[in-house]
Amino acid sequence: MAVRNNGGVAPSSDPAPAGRREALLVLGFGGPEGHDDVMPFLLNVTRGRGIPPERLEAVAEHYHHFGGVSPINEQNKALISALEADLATAGVDMPVYWGNRNWAPYVEDAWRQMAEDGIEHAYVLATSAYASFSGCRQYHEDVARARVALESDPTGPAGPTAEKLPHYFDAPGFVQANADALAAAIASLPAELRDGARLVATAHSIPNAMAAVAGPQGGAYEAELTAAAQAVVDAAAPGRSFDLVWQSRSGPPSVPWLEPDVNDHLRALAESGEQAVVVFPVGFISDHLEVIWDLDNEAEETAGELGLAFARAATAGTHPAFITSLRELLEERRAGGEPRLGTNCPAYCCFVQRPSARPAAAAT
Numbered sequence: 001m002a003v004r005n006n007g008g009v010a011p012s013s014d015p016a017p018a019g020r021r022e023a024l025l026v027l028g029f030g031g032p033e034g035h036d037d038v039m040p041f042l043l044n045v046t047r048g049r050g051i052p053p054e055r056l057e058a059v060a061e062h063y064h065h066f067g068g069v070s071p072i073n074e075q076n077k078a079l080i081s082a083l084e085a086d087l088a089t090a091g092v093d094m095p096v097y098w099g100n101r102n103w104a105p106y107v108e109d110a111w112r113q114m115a116e117d118g119i120e121h122a123y124v125l126a127t128s129a130y131a132s133f134s135g136c137r138q139y140h141e142d143v144a145r146a147r148v149a150l151e152s153d154p155t156g157p158a159g160p161t162a163e164k165l166p167h168y169f170d171a172p173g174f175v176q177a178n179a180d181a182l183a184a185a186i187a188s189l190p191a192e193l194r195d196g197a198r199l200v201a202t203a204h205s206i207p208n209a210m211a212a213v214a215g216p217q218g219g220a221y222e223a224e225l226t227a228a229a230q231a232v233v234d235a236a237a238p239g240r241s242f243d244l245v246w247q248s249r250s251g252p253p254s255v256p257w258l259e260p261d262v263n264d265h266l267r268a269l270a271e272s273g274e275q276a277v278v279v280f281p282v283g284f285i286s287d288h289l290e291v292i293w294d295l296d297n298e299a300e301e302t303a304g305e306l307g308l309a310f311a312r313a314a315t316a317g318t319h320p321a322f323i324t325s326l327r328e329l330l331e332e333r334r335a336g337g338e339p340r341l342g343t344n345c346p347a348y349c350c351f352v353q354r355p356s357a358r359p360a361a362a363a364t
């Protein structure tokens with residue numbers, strides 16, 4: 001298929017040309033830095049998406065509870081520092097930039113900075129490991145928007161070409177980081193509960209319609225999550241079964257999203273006589289607000305009411321094995337070869353018909 005949804009990004013199967021000035025761009029979700037940022041941020045996230053105002057008010061409260069500051073920005077900075085250190089150790093001489101979809105520093109700002117610095121090509125590391133509109137296609141669109149914003153200004157530099165790195169749900173270091181965290185969470189339970197505790201993987205719920213078109217054949221969000229959770233359990237607790245359930249649903253109740261919700265699942269587990277659960281949020285790469293609020297607050301409270309012992313595994317964060325795997329993804333792309341899914345997505349991949357997201361951010 002010749003037409004691609006990757007926003008003018010042209011992944012090549014040739015190795016990176018020698019001497020080309022390259023950068024790694026960490027492309028994140030973005031998050032507010034104070035109370036006044038919260039509503040404008042939420043409006044950026046949900047523009048044109050039909051998210052009910054009550055849901056926005058409720059989510060705003062979660063942020064206000066933490067001073068209006070999402071932990072996600074510090075986590076992305078930590079990710080960047082770890083990547084810089086790892087690249088230096090591995091002898092890869094490449095600067096790392098940071099841009100976000102929904103809040104400053106915006107991807108447009110990062111693109112302008114790369115252009116001014118003479119960067120000719122950017123490898124884009126999105127902070128999602130999986131296929132879906134929100135986790136893959138929309139990051140391609142973010143890159144396309146940033147490139148268009150720069151190229152349409154005839155007075156400035158055109159900025160770098162770019163390619164997004166592939167999905168990394170199955171990268172060995174991502175699996176190992178999650179497996180180490182799952183093992184530690186199991187070990188944190190009282191000894192007599194560890195072997196019988198139910199293992200529960202979670203990921204962000206998405207509309208059923210979005211899940212149906214994820215990946216070239218559809219269903220890739222659930223398929224990749226199932227594969228990742230299985231690999232994590234195989235490494236941390238071989239032979240044990242697990243459940244994959246969903247968290248952080250939004251949208252109007254009339255629109256079906258992936259179910260069951262983690263809280264409903266905990267109720268069902270308690271009813272069937274389970275005594276302990278270990279929740280591992282394999283769908284996310286850092287302990288951002290949706291993890292610390294929806295799991296450490298809500299799900300843990302639900303478990304407490306049900307008398308279920310509860311432990312929550314950490315996300316991959318800056319686990320050294322995860323960082324190494326990310327660098328290897330980068331090196332794999334630089335070496336050339338057939339681009340994998342997430343880099344090279346067919347035009348229809350993860351496509352959902354919806355009003356466009358925020359307009360291009362004003363450069364700051």
Ligand SMILES: CC1=C(CCC(=O)O)c2cc3nc(cc4[nH]c(cc5[nH]c(cc1n2)c(C)c5CCC(=O)O)c(CCC(=O)O)c4C)C(CCC(=O)O)=C3C
Nearest residue numbers: 029031045049059070072127128134135204250288289290
């Ligand atoms: C698949 C997926 C990921 C994982 C992939 C990825 O990383 O991209 C993800 C990550 C995140 N989602 C986040 C926050 C929010 N997501 C929202 C809304 C939505 N997410 C969706 C899906 C996903 N979301 C969807 C289908 C919606 C409905 C509106 C829409 O179609 O876009 C809303 C609006 C209010 C609400 O409805 O909850 C907020 C505030 C944060 C930041 C947390 C922090 O600040 O620390 C992160 C990392």
Ligand SMILES: [Fe+2]
Nearest residue numbers: 134204248290
């Ligand atoms: Fe989200």
